[in-house]
Amino acid sequence: MDIRHLKYFVAVYEQGSVSAASRQCFIAQPSLSAAIRQLEQQLDVTLFKRLPKGVTPTEDGERLYGHACRLLSQFQALQRSFTEPVDKIRFRLGLVRALGVERMSDLLRQFSVQLPGLELQLVEPDDSCDARIITEELLKSGEQFQPMYHDQFQLALPAGYPLALKPMIELQDFHQLALIKRTPCEAWQRLYPALVRQGIEPDIRADIQTIEYALGLVSAGVACALVPDFEQLRQRQDVLLRPINMTGLTRRIGLAYHPVKTSGVALETLLRLCQKLAA
Incomplete structure (x- = not known):
C-alpha cells in the first residue's frame, strides 16, 4: 500500500470530489482515480459511491478514513523527526x-x-x-x-422507536417521553420553557453533559435526546434523527x-x- 494512495484517498474524502482532490494534490484526475481504484482492489472494498456531482464515502471508506489520518500523521511526524528542528x-x-x-x-x-x-x-x-x-x-x-458551523438541533431516537415513524416531532410528543437532559445545551434552554408553558412534562431519565454519552444512552434504548444535526450522526444505524416543530433550536x-x-x-x-x- 502506497502512502501517496492514502493521501489521495483522504483528499477525496475531505473534498467530496475527485476533481477537487486532484487540484489539491496537484495530480491529474485520471491518475488520482486510478490510485483510488488500486487502493480499493488491495483492500477488496468499495471506498466511495459515485454521485452525479462528487462522491460520498461508503461504510468502508468511513472506516479507512480514521486509519489513514493516523497513518499520515505518523508518517509526517517521522519525516519531521529527521529534518531541522523548528521553533515551537x-x-x-x-x-x-x-x-x-x-x-x-x-x-x-x-x-x-x-x-x-x-x-x-x-x-x-x-x-x-x-x-x-x-x-x-x-x-x-x-x-x-x-x-x-450552524447547527440545527433534532431529536435523537433509538432505532425502532415508535415515534420515529413521524416525519416531524411536535411539542406534544414530549409529554412523558423518556428523555435525556443534557446541560449545558442551548436547545434545552429554549425547548424546556416552551414545554412548561404548555404543561408538557417529559420523563427525564438522565442529566449528563456530553453528546457522546447522550448518544450512547439513546443507542442503548434508554431514552431520547436533543443533539445537533451532525453529518456523522445521519450515517449511524443505531440512532435516528427527527426534526422538531419549533423555531430557534439552532446554534x-x-x-x-x-x-x-x-x-x-x-x-x-x-x-x-x-x-x-x-x-
Whole structure:
C-alpha cells in the first residue's frame, strides 16, 4: 500500500470530489482515480459511491478514513523527526463541550499539519487562552467572531422507536417521553420553557453533559435526546434523527479571538481553516 494512495484517498474524502482532490494534490484526475481504484482492489472494498456531482464515502471508506489520518500523521511526524528542528509555537485554544468529536478532530489535525512546531494546548473556554471555539452566545466584549458551523438541533431516537415513524416531532410528543437532559445545551434552554408553558412534562431519565454519552444512552434504548444535526450522526444505524416543530433550536459555532491581544501565524492559520469551514 502506497502512502501517496492514502493521501489521495483522504483528499477525496475531505473534498467530496475527485476533481477537487486532484487540484489539491496537484495530480491529474485520471491518475488520482486510478490510485483510488488500486487502493480499493488491495483492500477488496468499495471506498466511495459515485454521485452525479462528487462522491460520498461508503461504510468502508468511513472506516479507512480514521486509519489513514493516523497513518499520515505518523508518517509526517517521522519525516519531521529527521529534518531541522523548528521553533515551537505555543497556542492555547479554549473549547466548549459538545462540538462534535469527528469534526473537531479533523480541524485540529489540519491545524497541526499546517503549522510545524505547533504545541497546542486545549483548555476550558473560560481559562486564559489565545482563542476560543464557542457558541455565539458566549462571545465577550472586544472579541471578534469567525463563524464555523450552524447547527440545527433534532431529536435523537433509538432505532425502532415508535415515534420515529413521524416525519416531524411536535411539542406534544414530549409529554412523558423518556428523555435525556443534557446541560449545558442551548436547545434545552429554549425547548424546556416552551414545554412548561404548555404543561408538557417529559420523563427525564438522565442529566449528563456530553453528546457522546447522550448518544450512547439513546443507542442503548434508554431514552431520547436533543443533539445537533451532525453529518456523522445521519450515517449511524443505531440512532435516528427527527426534526422538531419549533423555531430557534439552532446554534452558531465559531472562533472567538481578540484582534489586539492575539496575533501571529498560529491564529492566521486557524482563521483560514475556520473561514474555509464557513464557506
